[in-house]
């Protein structure tokens with residue numbers, strides 16, 4: 001029985017070899033001409049923070065992305081997202097951007113929704129146990145997250161690819177492999193490969209054990225499930241790299257140790273920095289400061305405003321982290337900003353790029369319309385309207401002659417004739 005849970009990987013399985021044709025378009029070839037290209041580039045942008053382990057035993061991390069190494073291209077990279085809410089948020093977006101950068105370079109990526117792991121609650125970076133979530137709630141959150149991830153991947157492909165061929169973007173849910181998993185089989189096959197001393201040494205465990213509340217067994221076992229996911233994806237999709245925020249490093253290490261012990265193969269972890277609020281708290285649901293990507297929770301306008309309000313000292317960093325703009329273009333935007341800081345050019349460009357990625361062109365247009373109204377750029381019948389929810393309200397903005405006079409910006413006048421009142 002254990003053998004069916006722990007299978008040995010055979011070469012050529014899964015997404016890793018399925019996605020791309022053998023001959024890549026010129027753009028991708030250029031992107032991969034240097035073994036260090038992709039990793040060094042994202043390190044320079046500040047998106048990739050740590051690499052783990054520092055050295056492989058047979059293969060080094062940069063070699064995985066070197067097209068010169070036979071059979072190494074394309075790779076499969078994954079990142080997990082637990083459905084503890086019914087929407088992704090701006091913090092998740094950074095990990096997702098990490099995946100998009102790999103996809104752009106021709107690799108296949110997997111966004112894994114933690115429909116199973118969310119039931120346990122990841123203790124990483126938390127000082128208190130997560131409120132237990134009902135199975136039904138997790139399921140409906142997982143549905144929403146899968147939809148959100150697919151919508152973002154579609155926007156990315158449609159609005160940013162310009163006809164280029166990228167790797168595949170696949171959304172999976174780990175409940176698919178835990179749902180039918182027998183507990184005793186799992187513990188017998190997997191449990192024996194984890195050492196208590198190592199599991200206990202993780203920062204996430206140590207912090208919680210020292211707290212007054214302590215830690216539950218479910219939370220303690222969380223890292224074992226995340227480690228098994230990595231193994232599962234390695235087996236089925238030849239996935240050798242897991243990406244996550246830097247709070248995920250302990251869980252990623254457990255996966256590395258598990259896979260390496262069982263197969264002798266090298267796998268790697270890459271972390272992205274944690275985005276914090278001005279008070280230093282990690283931006284997310286737990287701190288109650290999440291900026292959501294679902295428009296029903298945070299509108300496109302509010303998302304735009306979040307980025308447009310960023311201070312000068314952060315905006316360059318965020319342009320590098322949250323957009324795909326090339327570094328020379330970011331430099332240029334920053335140089336113009338020194339000359340005309342009042343225009344808030346970098347902030348507007350940042351807000352535009354992110355809103356377009358998250359909500360598409362329609363979402364961006366709606367955010368800009370809202371912004372124009374709130375900034376006093378719209379008048380109806382010579383009266384300024386600053387509430388976006390009350391523009392051209394029937395019974396309020398229609399003159400006796402059945403007309404409305406709309407002024408947008410300084411020079412655009414429109415006469416609206418109402419045919420039916």
Ligand code: YSA
Pocket residue numbers: 079080081082083090091092093094095112113114117122174225226227229230243244245246247248251272273274275276282283284
């Ligand atoms: C990962 C792998 C698995 O095999 C199974 C589940 C997981 C999910 C993982 N344990 C987790 O709980 N992640 S999360 O849902 O809290 O966040 C998703 C990703 O976004 C993580 O990599 C996390 O580090 C990252 N993230 C969250 N808030 C962030 C952030 N990254 C940067 N800044 C923030 N504020």
